[in-house]
Amino acid sequence: MNFRKPTPIQQAAIPVILERQDLIACAQTGTGKTAAYVLPLLDKISHARHDHTSTLVLVPTRELAKQIDDQIAGFAYFVPATSIAIYGGNKGESWDQQKKAITSGADIIIATPGRLIAHMNMGYVKFDKLDYLVLDEADKMLDMGFMPDLLRIVSQLPTKRQTLMFSATMPPKIRDLARKILKEPTEINLAISKPAEGIDQRMYLTYDKQKPKLLEHLLKDISVQSMIIFTSRKSAVNDIVRILQKMGHKAEGITSDRTQDEREATLQGFRNRQFQILVATDIMSRGIDIDNISHILNYDVPQDAEDYIHRIGRTARAATTGTAITFINEKDQGRVARIERLIEREIPKLDNPEEVGPGPAFEPSKHREGKPRSKSRSNSKPKTNPSAAKSTERPTRKPADASAQVDSKPNLENGEDRPKKPYNPKRRNNKQRRPKPSDQAQSSETAATTPPIESAEE
Template sequence: MNFRKPTPIQQAAIPVILEQHDLIACAQTGTGKTAAYVLPLLDKISHAGHNHTSTLILVPTRELAKQIDDQIAGFAYFVSATSIAIYGGNKGESWDQQKNAITSGADIIIATPGRLIAHMNMGYVKFDQLDYLVLDEADKMLDMGFMPDLLRIVSELPVKRQTLMFSATMPPKIRELARKILKNPKEINLAISKPAEGIDQRMYLTYDKQKPKLLEHLLKDLTVQSMIIFTSRKSAVNEIVRILQKMGHKAEGITSDRTQDEREATLQGFRNKQFQILVATDIMSRGIDIDNISHILNYDVPQDAEDYIHRIGRTARASTTGTAITFINEKDQIRVKRIERLIERELPKLENPEEIGPGPAFEPSKHRDTDRAKPRNKSRKKPGQKSTAPDAKLTEPVVPKERRPKSNKPKPSRPKPVAENQQDRPKELYKPKPRFNKKRSNKSTGETPASEATPAVQSEE
């Protein structure tokens, strides 16, 4: 498979895994993390002669599950080890195939958490003899909200096992999960949150309406072998594909809305160079290994800074080179500052070509201030709409303020609000009484309503 020497993460992780230690490993995307745990585990499986499922690998996406399964098939060509990828979105017969693999005890199961729990709910999943648990792209699984599912799955596993956690970033929530499921783990940190050195990163300041023209201009000048265009909106994928096809480029799109068969066919077509440009959401940003991707283009800036690293990590894999281009509109400038803080590097911001027109100036602090001002304006409108009510009550707070010196004379602190309430309430309730007194004025004197007001207040209290 063209492996000549181990990558740094492989060289550091393989001995730790062979020594039976739990491990939390963090390294750049595209540095060979999959082989770092698959190779030593296959070595163990080949010598143990298990007749049960010994290894469970949990991953965030279907594409990554299938890719790892394919890699295991290559690594285990001369090893008597079986594996299966378990994920949703397939046809009905795939469920039965997955069930048979689980019940017959496939050596290695690669699964997405949601699909695995669906099988576990049926009652036939038995992991009581599991030896090894691997969490690949652990940070992405937590970002996708899989924490409860992961804890549920772990609760069904033997306490005595070896647990390996691999991630490209190390946020605090990863530390929290590691404390819950790992025991005295060894830790490997290699260039956390840093893109590969072979990536040429460029950013263009452009308005949304200028993006199609800028894309067309760049594609004329770039020598593109294959390109992935990332967008944060599923609805934008088909729109960008249509723009590219009108320009004469072969392009296809892939989103989570497509069926699994459609997603696999599109991905395979891209691998086979049947079309040059793939437009995708962030489901393609994690762990997907495709050779010779020369360019990554972020049609918009990702919401999370870590996702930027994963997106551009699809190029310049295995010590090659690549180009990453990002379009920045005025609203995305704050996100760019977060990315630069994460990677500890300021990225070059380029202006639009003359024929496209000037884009926005890079002023993240200005846009941040306007964003913060928006909720304030909205909050001001609400009281403004009911301006008469606050104005009518403006005189009421003055009354208790004038009476406070009298009520403050008692030393105990608790009786104070009681005394004030008893004084304020008659004054508030006493105001409407004269209206009724006007109707009763022919029958009673002015003193009678005042005498009747006191018991009315007492009864309401």
Template sequence: MNFNEFELHEDVLNAVDSMNYQQATPIQEQAIPYILQGKDLLACAQTGTGKTAAYLIPILDKIATVPTGQIGALILVPTRELAQQIDQQIQGLGYFVGATSIAVYGGNKGPEWDQQKRALTQGADIIIATPGRLIAHLQLGYVSFGSIRHLVLDEADRMLDMGFLSDILKIMSFLPAKRQTLMFSATMPPKIGELAKRILQKPEEVRLAVSRPAERIDQQFYMTTDEQKLPLLAHLLTQVTNTSMVLFTSRKSTVEPIVRALKKLGLDARGISSDSDQADREVVLRDFKNRAFPVLVATDVLSRGIDIDNLSHVVNYDVPRDPEDYVHRIGRTARAESKGTAITFINEHDQKYVLKIERLFEKEVEKQSITQDLGLGEAPKFDPGKFRNSAPRNKGTSGARKSQAPSSKKRRPKQKKDEKSPLQS
């Protein structure tokens, strides 16, 4: 479907053309008409389907048609990186409209706070905000949201996972009751449905099936204990050059231990999580995109809403509990017709989550056991029923702490001092 068929304002069509948008994606084709009609919407679509433009284009159309000079739209997002990314997209799409926007998020210095305050008091067309920082402004009493016509909850499932429900409800108490509310979520767990019932009025619903991972992704699953994960990874990368890899871990407490262990193995790595200082996060992300170092260790704060292309590898240090999160993680690689490799480690307690991935894919995935051949000790057997009711370990960093001491009499040969590590070539 061509964007001309939506009967958009001429300035918005010029913006769409300048951004080189050719045809509307499925989520845009289904969502834009409902939003233009002023209806509330619950939309489920995974990252990379064009959902941001699906709500920005009709909101900008309303701003172009009926400009107010006041805050017209509020977009709530789970992370500052996503806030920045949406702000940049508004700058492109809103250029011909003359729309103004600002990203409001924490972790920055005094001048940024003052800039946010001015935008919130003097009025920007669109505010993109993380809940915590926005509440900090609201509590000081100088913010008026009486002119808000559109509220967007982007990555709503991630915000609920991060514990933002009470913050979202508190922010909504400052908004006018008469407004359009749009919820966009990558997954549709029961809690999303419950929130939708509380905040949406007679909503339309759009659900796109989760896309299967690209066929170009070489998906590799390895049975391993926590202690075997990192030395196994070092082996898998021995023949790899020009690597750009993100290693995902589900626990932010494991990021730095994994980084330290990787460096001991000769792999240049840096880490990022929601606990990282904002300035540090921006430097690490910039350097990684510029190929200043090859391995980025991250929590799921990076699996959605972050534009990192051309990854050669994605490593799941642990198996995501939600199979759709698995799709989001490995979807960071094999973009733009390139090829990529996704490596997933399966310990005793993550086996039940592999079954969920298999149900989503409607097929059994091949699970390799090679640790014993490498002198790293025997790998766990895949027997999810055996571990179904067993409690997982409390500490997820054992692999990082013990990566150089696998439980086997055999030892991997030591690397010579003048020999490059697998990822330094």
């Protein structure tokens, strides 16, 4: 497979894993993290000859589960080890295949948390002899709201195991999770590397309504071999695809709404150069390895500065060159400032071409995010325990278990701008009912001794 020498994360992680120590490793996507844990674990499995499932790898997306399974098949070509990817969104017969692999004891199971929980609910999943647990792209799993599922899965595993956690970033919530499931871990922190030197980064200041025309102008001027257009909203994917197709470009979109077969067919078509442009949400920014992508275009600025690095890291891989273009509207300018602080460089801001028209001025201080809400609005929300979390199960009227809570960001891919406000029934207006004529005399007698009933609105 043309592996000649280890990458930095492989060189640091493999000896730690071979010594059976727990590990928490922070390294950017595309740095060889998969081989960093698969190679030493395959070495252990090949010598131990387990008669049970020895390794569980948890990942955030179906595409990443499938890709890791394919990579394990390549690494284990001469090794007596079996693996299977467990994920949803596919045909019914795949459930039976997954059930058979789980019950027969495949050596390595690569799973998305939600699908694995579905199998666990059926009662035939037995991990009582599990030796190794790997959490890959752990920060992304927490961002997607998988904390309750992760804790539930971990609670079903033996306490005597080796646990490996790989993450592209190291926010406080990752360290909180590590403290709960790892034992005296070795920490490797390569941090987020800066974008590859071969990436030509540029940004355009443009209003939302100007973006289609600016996109059309750019595609006329640049030579695109293959391009990924990223958007934070899955609802925008089909709109962008239609715009491109009207321009005469071959383009397809990929979102979490598509079935797994459709997503795999789209990815395969893009790899085979059946179409030039792929429009996707951030599910494509993590761990998906596609060669020779010449251009990345951010139709909007990602919410997290780290995601910008993951997005543009799809190009200029393996010491090649590429171009990363980002459209900035007036509301996204504060995010750009955070990106520039993270990568420690200023990215050129270009004006729109004359035929597109002038865009907004770059004034990030006027468009900062996180402004405090008004007092009346903030007071209308009930106080909640920050450690409490919405359950992934069907909602009930019972209070959620505080241990299952997660403080996660809104899932922009699913089109949610903010968490939904809890149901707050309207208070009735308890104004005093007018007395009947027959009761007039009685009410006048008691008026002096009876206190007035105040309106609920007061």
